[in-house]
Amino acid sequence: MEYIKNYAKTRLTYRADFWVEILSDLLSQGMNLIIILIMFQHTPSLGGWSEAEVVFVYGFFMVPYGIFSTFFGIWNFSERYIVKGEMDRVLTRPAHSLFQVLLENVDPPSLAGSIVGIGIMAVSWPQLGLSFHALDIVMLIIFILGAVLIYAGLYTALSAISFYSDAPTGIVPLMYNIQNYGRYPVNIYNKIIRFVLTWLLPFAFVGVIPASYFLEKKTDDLSQLALMTPVMGIIVFGLGLLLWNHGVKKYRGAGS
Amino acid sequence: MRSAYIDFIRMRFLTMLAYRVNYYSGIVIYAINIGAYYFLWSAIYGDQDTLAGFSLAQMTTYIAVSWMARAFYFNNLDREIANEIRDGSVAIQFIRPYNYLLVKMMQGFGEGLFRLLLFMVPGLVIVCLLFPVSLPEDPQIWAIYLVMLFLSFLINSQINILTGLFAFYVENNEGMMRMKRTMVDLFSGVAVPIAFFPGWLEGIMQWLPFQAITYLPSSVFTGRTPQSEVLGLVLLQAVWIIILIVPIILIWRSARKRLFVQGG
Numbered sequence: 241m242e243y244i245k246n247y248a249k250t251r252l253t254y255r256a257d258f259w260v261e262i263l264s265d266l267l268s269q270g271m272n273l274i275i276i277l278i279m280f281q282h283t284p285s286l287g288g289w290s291e292a293e294v295v296f297v298y299g300f301f302m303v304p305y306g307i308f309s310t311f312f313g314i315w316n317f318s319e320r321y322i323v324k325g326e327m328d329r330v331l332t333r334p335a336h337s338l339f340q341v342l343l344e345n346v347d348p349p350s351l352a353g354s355i356v357g358i359g360i361m362a363v364s365w366p367q368l369g370l371s372f373h374a375l376d377i378v379m380l381i382i383f384i385l386g387a388v389l390i391y392a393g394l395y396t397a398l399s400a401i402s403f404y405s406d407a408p409t410g411i412v413p414l415m416y417n418i419q420n421y422g423r424y425p426v427n428i429y430n431k432i433i434r435f436v437l438t439w440l441l442p443f444a445f446v447g448v449i450p451a452s453y454f455l456e457k458k459t460d461d462l463s464q465l466a467l468m469t470p471v472m473g474i475i476v477f478g479l480g481l482l483l484w485n486h487g488v489k490k491y492r493g494a495g496s
Numbered sequence: 497m498r499s500a501y502i503d504f505i506r507m508r509f510l511t512m513l514a515y516r517v518n519y520y521s522g523i524v525i526y527a528i529n530i531g532a533y534y535f536l537w538s539a540i541y542g543d544q545d546t547l548a549g550f551s552l553a554q555m556t557t558y559i560a561v562s563w564m565a566r567a568f569y570f571n572n573l574d575r576e577i578a579n580e581i582r583d584g585s586v587a588i589q590f591i592r593p594y595n596y597l598l599v600k601m602m603q604g605f606g607e608g609l610f611r612l613l614l615f616m617v618p619g620l621v622i623v624c625l626l627f628p629v630s631l632p633e634d635p636q637i638w639a640i641y642l643v644m645l646f647l648s649f650l651i652n653s654q655i656n657i658l659t660g661l662f663a664f665y666v667e668n669n670e671g672m673m674r675m676k677r678t679m680v681d682l683f684s685g686v687a688v689p690i691a692f693f694p695g696w697l698e699g700i701m702q703w704l705p706f707q708a709i710t711y712l713p714s715s716v717f718t719g720r721t722p723q724s725e726v727l728g729l730v731l732l733q734a735v736w737i738i739i740l741i742v743p744i745i746l747i748w749r750s751a752r753k754r755l756f757v758q759g760g
Contacts, residue, residue, distance in 0.1 A: 257670075257671070260670075260671030260672070261671055263671065263675070264671045264672075264674040264675045264678070267674075267675050267678050267679075268674070268678045271678050271681070271682050271687075274682065275682070275687050275688050278688050278692055278693060278694070279536065279537075279540050279688065279692070281692070281694060282540060282547045282548065282692060283540045283541075283542060283544070283547075285542070286536070286539050286540060287539040411521070413521070413525055414521055414524060414525055414528070417525050417528045417529055417532075418528060420532060421532055424532075424535075424536060425539075428535045428536065428538070428539035429535050430535075433531075433535075
C-alpha cells in the first residue's frame, strides 16, 4: 500500500506527464484499431470473423493488457536490478521479492487502455446482437484474470532468466511482438503458429480465445477452449513463479 | 572540415557495430511483425485478386520491403537531440567550429549505413526465405528504389531532427516523440498502404511528407507505380527534402537566440 501511495505522490507532481503518457499509449493502441478498421473497408470478413467481432476481440485484448502493463512495468529488470544491484536491496526486505519489484514499478496510466477496452466491448456488444446475462460478467472477470496471469507468468519467467545468465535482453521485445498475434483470430495463421500461440506461448488465450466465448460459434469453435483460460493462467503463472523463486535462490547463493 | 564530418559517420558506424548483437534480435522482431501483417492481409484478400491496385503478391512484397526500409531509415536523432538539449550539452555545440545540425545528420548517416548493411540486407534475405516475396526483376527499378530509399532516409531524419528540436520549447517532449513515431508509422504507410485509406484521409496524406518515407518508394519497388510516374515521385521526395529544411533552420535560429538570452 505504501508503495502505491508514494508512487501517486511523485506522479501527481508531474500531472501533465501523466496525461501525455495516457494519450500516447492510447494513440499507439488506437493506431492498431485504425488499421483494423481500414482493412475491413476492403473485405467483409477476416478469416470468417466480421468487423464487429474483430473489434470486440480487440477491445477484450486491451483489458488484461492494460492491467498487466499497470502492474508489470518490469521492462528493464536485468539492467536495473541485476546489473545495478538493486536486487540486493530488495532481498533485504521481508516481502516476497517479485511483488516488491512489481510494486516499485506500478504504472497507473496504462489502466486507461483497459477502460477503453471495456468501452469498446460495451459498444460492440449490442452491435453484435449478443444477449447479455449476469453470468457473462463473472466469466469476463475470470477470463481477464486468467489472461493477466498468462502475461504475468511469461514475463516473470523472462525476467527470471537474468538470474541464470546474461542472456541478451532482446528476448523481452521479441515476446512483446509475438503477443500481438493474440489480438486477431488465430485461424488466419498456419498450423505451427497456431499451436505455438495456443500451447507454448499461449497468447491466443489473452485475446481471441476467451473473447470467442461471447461471440457466435465458428466452424473451428474456439470457444470450447475459452474455459481453459483461467487454467492456462494458473499453470503459466505457477511456472513463472517457480522459475523466479529458483532464480532468486541461485542469486542469493552466488556472491553476497 | 569535411574530413571532420566524415569522421562522425565513421564513429557512429563503429559504435553501432560494437552493439550489433542487439540488432540480431531486431531482425527476428521485424520478421515476426512482417509475418503478422502477411497473415492478416492474406486473410483479408481471401478470394479477391487485387485490392486498391495491389495483388496479394505485391502486397506481401510491399509489407516486406516497407518494414525492411524502416529498419534502414529509422534512427533516434529525435531522442538524441532532445536529450542533448535537456542536459545542456547542446550549448557546447554552439562554440565548436562545426554545425551541430550537420553533425547530427552525419551521425544519422553512420547509423543508416550500419542499419543498411547489418539489419536491412540480412533481414530482407531472411524475409524472402520465409514469405512469398517477389523482388523486382528490372535493374532500373532497383536503381531508382535505392535513390528513393536514400531520399526517404533524409526526410525521416529531417522530421526526427525537427521533433528533437522542439525540446527547446517543450519541457518534456517524450510523449510527443512517442506520438510522432506512431503517426509516422501509420501515415507513412508501413502498416497499410495509403491507397487503402478512406478517400478523405488519402487526400490529406497527399499533402504531407510522410508518404514519401515509405509508401512512395515501396510502391515503386512492388511495381504498382507505372513507369511514367516514377520520376515524378522521386521529384516529390526531393521537394519535401527542400521544404523541410526551412522549419529546421527557423527553429534552430530562434532557439539559438533564446539560449543566448537565457544563458548569457
